[in-house]
Amino acid sequence: MMRRILAFFLLGYVLLPFISCDKNGLELSQEEERRQLDELRQEIEALSLSHICENAEDWRVTAIGSKACGGPTGHIAYSTKLDTNSFLKKVNEYTHKELAYNKKWPVYSDCSVPSPPDQILCKDGKPELVWSSASLP
Template sequence: MKKLTFIACLLLLCIFSCEKNETPQEQDLAKLQELKSKIITLAENKTCEESSHWNFTPIGNKACGGPKEYIAYSNKIEVSKFLKLVEKYTKAEKTYNIKWGIVSDCSVPKQPSAVVCTDGSPTFQY
């Protein structure tokens, strides 16, 4: 009876743990998304009231190389911490792209010339 109970417990443990497992690629992607979410939270932490208090930086890594996009941020946040997170994310995405053989369209996002405030939100001027 103890043997049967032990086997049943092992079977249940396997069933429940196997259903929750993500693939290694999904785990890597989830880490990337979590880091980007932190970056976006920091970037959106301030209301855009004065355009001169805002700047932008490239973020992410396209599989062909170069930035995936640009992100606006206020100069009133901890800029060095923010830029270090952006750099960490960009390097992590490059590693992810190489590791998982990710491909992209190789288009180059247009670099903004400035950030302007529109209804309290930063928008790019080209």
């Protein structure tokens, strides 16, 4: 009986390095994380342009992204005809992932906080964000 217990512990000791997880092997490089963020941003931008802008009243704006210094990187327009809850969740996911990226990697940015636009116009079927000269980003 004692031999079996000893054999069990010895086997566990020998196999432990092979079955334990190497966290470093699972982490993404800075470039891979940036690429994933860029892909998510492109997906959000494609969703925001998935409806034709015919009436500016059907459009809203939300902040997006996270600067290393704090605050959003910008603003994005979206149609109220979208599944707005799903869209805003995706924007929030992107913003939180970029915040985590900025904390993890040595990232720098300016510390200006972009103002929300004063209005949205429809131009050539696309939303155009407009700032007055007093509130340019």
